[in-house]
Amino acid sequence: MFIRTEDLKYTYLPGTPYAVAALRGVNLSIARGSFTVLLGSSGCGKSTLLQHFIGLLRPAGGRVFIEGEPLGYGRRELLRVRQKVGLVFQEPEMQFFAETLFDEIAFAPRNFGLSHAAVKEQVEQALKLVGLNDPALKEKSPFHLSAGQQRLAAIASVLAMQPRALILDEPTAGLDQAAQDKLFALLQKLNRDRGITVVVVTHRLEQVVLMAHHFLVMDRGRIIMEGPATEIFSRVEVLSRCGLSLPPVTRLMHELAAAGLPFSTALFSIEEARAEINNWRARRVKR
Numbered sequence: 001m002f003i004r005t006e007d008l009k010y011t012y013l014p015g016t017p018y019a020v021a022a023l024r025g026v027n028l029s030i031a032r033g034s035f036t037v038l039l040g041s042s043g044c045g046k047s048t049l050l051q052h053f054i055g056l057l058r059p060a061g062g063r064v065f066i067e068g069e070p071l072g073y074g075r076r077e078l079l080r081v082r083q084k085v086g087l088v089f090q091e092p093e094m095q096f097f098a099e100t101l102f103d104e105i106a107f108a109p110r111n112f113g114l115s116h117a118a119v120k121e122q123v124e125q126a127l128k129l130v131g132l133n134d135p136a137l138k139e140k141s142p143f144h145l146s147a148g149q150q151r152l153a154a155i156a157s158v159l160a161m162q163p164r165a166l167i168l169d170e171p172t173a174g175l176d177q178a179a180q181d182k183l184f185a186l187l188q189k190l191n192r193d194r195g196i197t198v199v200v201v202t203h204r205l206e207q208v209v210l211m212a213h214h215f216l217v218m219d220r221g222r223i224i225m226e227g228p229a230t231e232i233f234s235r236v237e238v239l240s241r242c243g244l245s246l247p248p249v250t251r252l253m254h255e256l257a258a259a260g261l262p263f264s265t266a267l268f269s270i271e272e273a274r275a276e277i278n279n280w281r282a283r284r285v286k287r
């Protein structure tokens with residue numbers, strides 16, 4: 001297991017009238033090299049949970065394990081875990097501060113005391129991975145990039161540490177369809193070709209459903225369901241109870257099946273649905 005939590009609990013503003021129990025005993029395991037999607041309605045605790053993975057928040061109860069070792073909260077231990085696990089925040093470009101794209105990406109490797117040459121090498125590699133390696137871009141202000149480029153730059157700034165796991169909190173928020181597709185293609189490439197463990201919070205189900213190995217469903221501070229897409233999206237009533245909907249194609253197949261048509265409901269893409277409908281038509285013509 002790459003990341004594991006044991007009965008993780010966290011309360012904001014504890015001991016005050018405004019206390020919010022955001023995590024109420026989270027137990028989860030994320031396998032090394034897997035692509036995991038974390039689902040759950042707004043306010044259920046997703047961002048709070050992700051921040052625990054790199055020790056940005058310290059649990060009030062329970063523990064986090066990274067590669068089998070309990071996460072420690074000393075400065076050196078935190079540095080070590082943040083080298084292994086990179087977190088891309090919601091709207092990460094809000095945190096840009098450097099004058100050039102190069103300096104923005106170089107910040108973390110420099111902070112870790114790498115040599116000038118090693119920093120340059122890691123920055124170039126990260127920019128290449130996300131497709132921002134056009135030399136003209138490197139000297140540009142990160143604030144003058146397009147929204148899609150900024151999001152890729154934020155991912156590059158985390159990849160520059162060469163982490164083994166990449167955690168992303170709603171990475172496609174505010175991007176158009178083309179930029180979203182590009183971003184998901186990048187995540188799939190990092191996962192498949194580089195073996196990077198990917199954990200992503202997203203509502204863009206139709207885009208991730210085919211690439212994700214594992215889904216975790218959160219509700220009011222707990223994981224209430226987990227498994228592969230075929231399992232998760234067959235439990236419509238549980239999903240709707242916690243305010244989640246099916247990928248659109250799957251929803252349509254459920255409706256057609258409910259209307260008496262002999263379709264599988266475990267279909268997630270237009271291609272799969274088209275094949276199912278065409279097979280059915282072919283069978284009818286034969287009869």
Ligand SMILES: Nc1ncnc2c1ncn2[C@@H]1O[C@H](COP(=O)(O)OP(=O)(O)OP(=O)(O)O)[C@@H](O)[C@H]1O
Binds near residue numbers: 012020042047
């Ligand atoms: N800094 C904070 N202070 C007090 N309460 C907070 C704080 N941040 C989050 N909360 C509360 O903790 C709970 C979990 O919030 P969290 O941001 O983890 O949810 P989320 O699942 O990421 O939601 P979203 O999908 O809207 O991003 C919510 O009830 C929220 O109001």
Ligand SMILES: [Mg+2]
Binds near residue numbers: 046047048090169
């Ligand atoms: Mg959130």
